[in-house]
Amino acid sequence: MNKTITSAIGGALLAIAAQSAFAQSSVTLYGIVDTSIRYLTNANAKNDSEVAMGVGPITGSRWGLKGNEDLGGGLSAVFRLENGFNLWNGQLASSGTLFNRMAYVGLSSNKYGTVTFGRQNTPLFDQLGNVYDPLTVGNYDQDGWLPGALGYGLRQNNSVKYSGQFGGLNVEAMYGFGGVAGSTGANNMYGLTASYTYGGLSLDAGYQQNSDANNRKFNVVNVSAVYAFSTVKAYAGWLHAQDNTGMVDLFMAAANSPAAGWTTPVTNTNRIDDGFYLGTTWQVTPPLLLTAAAYYDHSRNALNADQTTLSRGTRYSGVLLAEYSLSKRTEVYGTVDFIRGTGAATADFPGRNNQTGVAVGLRNIF
Numbered sequence: 001m002n003k004t005i006t007s008a009i010g011g012a013l014l015a016i017a018a019q020s021a022f023a024q025s026s027v028t029l030y031g032i033v034d035t036s037i038r039y040l041t042n043a044n045a046k047n048d049s050e051v052a053m054g055v056g057p058i059t060g061s062r063w064g065l066k067g068n069e070d071l072g073g074g075l076s077a078v079f080r081l082e083n084g085f086n087l088w089n090g091q092l093a094s095s096g097t098l099f100n101r102m103a104y105v106g107l108s109s110n111k112y113g114t115v116t117f118g119r120q121n122t123p124l125f126d127q128l129g130n131v132y133d134p135l136t137v138g139n140y141d142q143d144g145w146l147p148g149a150l151g152y153g154l155r156q157n158n159s160v161k162y163s164g165q166f167g168g169l170n171v172e173a174m175y176g177f178g179g180v181a182g183s184t185g186a187n188n189m190y191g192l193t194a195s196y197t198y199g200g201l202s203l204d205a206g207y208q209q210n211s212d213a214n215n216r217k218f219n220v221v222n223v224s225a226v227y228a229f230s231t232v233k234a235y236a237g238w239l240h241a242q243d244n245t246g247m248v249d250l251f252m253a254a255a256n257s258p259a260a261g262w263t264t265p266v267t268n269t270n271r272i273d274d275g276f277y278l279g280t281t282w283q284v285t286p287p288l289l290l291t292a293a294a295y296y297d298h299s300r301n302a303l304n305a306d307q308t309t310l311s312r313g314t315r316y317s318g319v320l321l322a323e324y325s326l327s328k329r330t331e332v333y334g335t336v337d338f339i340r341g342t343g344a345a346t347a348d349f350p351g352r353n354n355q356t357g358v359a360v361g362l363r364n365i366f
Helices: 003-021 123-132 247-251 344-348
Strands: 025-040 050-054 062-072 075-084 102-109 113-121 155-166 169-176 189-198 201-211 217-229 232-243 271-283 288-303 310-325 330-343 354-365
Touching: 062 102, 102 155, 113 123, 123 155, 123 169, 123 189, 123 201, 123 217, 123 232, 232 247, 247 271, 288 344, 310 344, 330 344
Parallel strands: none
Antiparallel strands: 025 050, 025 062, 025 354, 062 075, 075 102, 102 113, 113 155, 155 169, 169 189, 189 201, 201 217, 217 232, 232 271, 271 288, 288 310, 310 330, 330 354
16 A cells, blocks of 8 residues: 555544544544456356355445534534445445545535535546445446446536425535536536436436537436335336437446447447336345346447447346345345347447346445
8 A cells, every 4th residue: 555545544534533522512423345256157258157256236345534523503514435345346436546435524504505625526426426326336247237338427527516405305416527627618527317206206307418528428317216005115207318428338348348448438329228117125034135126228329349430239137136134234235137139239348248147245334
């Protein structure tokens, strides 16, 4: 570990020690440690199977610090620093970036909402990850779909974000500064979501636009719903995206696929995706949670394996997941998933145009 990272961790831990000096302040250390052992078919160009240790299907491993200082009158200063890491090899999830998941500071009002500044989840990611996607934007390529293809659209550097809760209405808005001299539009982003909860029904709608350094655009519209009744939740959603940055073609690729080797995006192709999903969760008993989810994506103007021609493609996947809690903090789980692609989407597969995965794993939350 280099001196920069060591110093950053040391400074963060000093913040914990300093909390005793402020009677109305708090700092919390938290995290998740999660890994799975997974069998995967058609894992390379020879269609060999693979057994490997890697990420979990729902949560990536992380540790973080979050703090709150009461400033009086319902106003508080808040901050959060969160690092993602690979449990199976101890490496940073993003090479050279310590707090790759979140790093922000802000002010929170009991009445008017919260404003924060730094690297943060986008409003779209907040809503899908916390409420409207049964797999919380899953980590396996085979559970991946349009949100996974957003890539840089899930978190944003140099951003200011507002979140407010007004009865059953939640509003989130974000603007990311591009930092490109001579252009306020290049490399920037903006996004907005509005969600409403009434009884067991929650509805969400949002829009997000990202620009690359040359001011080419990626935008996505989303509509989502979840209904909770008794011990069951039902999920449904639709996302419509248009991309001229070339990043969606890169981020849809599974490991070892032809598209995974592409390093330079092909821009201005006007790729259009329509993604749909359905899912349900069932709390069978207090310790046992079952999840079933299905995802479908139809693309137009998507790159073929030759990275030159464009055509239509489809991807669809199904996932079954069982989670069993051994305690309030520890659970074991097992999952089975299947994905298949046609047309241009075959470039996202290492060999045959389908893969099946079976995995078991262990998660601890602290």
